[in-house]
Amino acid sequence: MTTISVRNVWKEYDERVVLERINLEIESRAFVALVGPSGCGKTTFLRMLLSEESPTRGEILLDGKPIAGEPTAERGVVFQRYSVFPHLTVLGNVLLALEFEKGGVLARLFGTARRKAVEEARAMLDCVGLAGNEKKYPAQLSGGMQQRLALAQTLIRKPKVLLLDEPFGALDPGIRGDIHALMRRLWNEEELTVVMVTHDLSEAFGLATRVIAFERPRLDPVDGDRYGAVIKDDIEVWPRRIAGQPSPHRDEAKTITAPGRDDPAQDQGQVRDDLALPA
Numbered sequence: 001m002t003t004i005s006v007r008n009v010w011k012e013y014d015e016r017v018v019l020e021r022i023n024l025e026i027e028s029r030a031f032v033a034l035v036g037p038s039g040c041g042k043t044t045f046l047r048m049l050l051s052e053e054s055p056t057r058g059e060i061l062l063d064g065k066p067i068a069g070e071p072t073a074e075r076g077v078v079f080q081r082y083s084v085f086p087h088l089t090v091l092g093n094v095l096l097a098l099e100f101e102k103g104g105v106l107a108r109l110f111g112t113a114r115r116k117a118v119e120e121a122r123a124m125l126d127c128v129g130l131a132g133n134e135k136k137y138p139a140q141l142s143g144g145m146q147q148r149l150a151l152a153q154t155l156i157r158k159p160k161v162l163l164l165d166e167p168f169g170a171l172d173p174g175i176r177g178d179i180h181a182l183m184r185r186l187w188n189e190e191e192l193t194v195v196m197v198t199h200d201l202s203e204a205f206g207l208a209t210r211v212i213a214f215e216r217p218r219l220d221p222v223d224g225d226r227y228g229a230v231i232k233d234d235i236e237v238w239p240r241r242i243a244g245q246p247s248p249h250r251d252e253a254k255t256i257t258a259p260g261r262d263d264p265a266q267d268q269g270q271v272r273d274d275l276a277l278p279a
């Protein structure tokens with residue numbers, strides 16, 4: 001169970017007010033989409049949830065306790081630009097995330113611990129539809145596959161909160177549909193509370209349980225920095241989605257045949273069918 005409470009949060013950079021009076025209660029396992037015009041502070045808000053930035057005023061609580069002052073494993077993040085390590089293989093990328101988590105000061109695992117970690121990493125790659133690609137390097141993967149790798153890298157650390165900053169913004173529409181299906185499945189299967197920034201309203205309503213719209217309602221013609229964005233709308237998506245209770249009718253489970261379409265191996269005739277979900 002992971003709830004997020006945002007209490008009267010403001011964010012100012014010098015004289016510039018970016019966000020003001022933000023109050024939000026996010027229930028455990030919600031999937032919240034943040035939308036709003038460019039520059040209204042969505043990423044800034046996400047970075048505060050991650051502790052990459054801190055509020056100028058107000059507080060953010062995780063399960064009723066103030067969030068740690070720096071990023072921690074309980075909060076995982078995936079950005080729009082691919083954040084995987086280019087010099088490591090697919091398996092190496094996921095393994096490194098585990099080694100950072102469990103490997104202590106050396107960030108290395110040995111013997112049985114390493115064998116277990118490799119098993120765990122392979123299972124996670126299978127889960128995101130990348131089985132069979134373990135030895136490849138990120139440059140050999142398509143954009144969609146790299147984002148699935150970034151998801152695997154983040155999820156292997158078992159975060160309670162998953163923060164997504166336009167993670168699918170750079171992908172082609174067809175591939176986006178596939179990765180949306182994967183995202184729905186992960187949200188249903190893992191114990192995750194998700195907060196996602198997106199510019200795409202259909203993505204927001206297609207994935208989230210709740211859509212929060214930021215907007216700057218007041219403009220000072222003399223001092224443009226005087227007022228920040230507030231929560232303009234807070235919309236519960238209807239019919240309701242409940243984590244762990246996927247609805248094939250409403251969420252087109254049929255699109256979960258993902259891996260093939262964004263896999264360059266497809267072009268060489270290697271069609272894969274290992275990701276299809278049971279009906």
Ligand SMILES: Nc1ncnc2c1ncn2[C@@H]1O[C@H](COP(=O)(O)OP(=O)(O)OP(=O)(O)O)[C@@H](O)[C@H]1O
Binds near residue numbers: 045
């Ligand atoms: N470290 C910083 N120092 C000063 N100003 C900043 C800093 N980070 C963000 N800002 C400003 O805060 C405002 C909000 O930026 P932010 O990136 O959060 O908006 P956004 O809604 O995510 O925009 P977009 O949709 O274009 O990504 C912008 O005007 C930006 O210039």
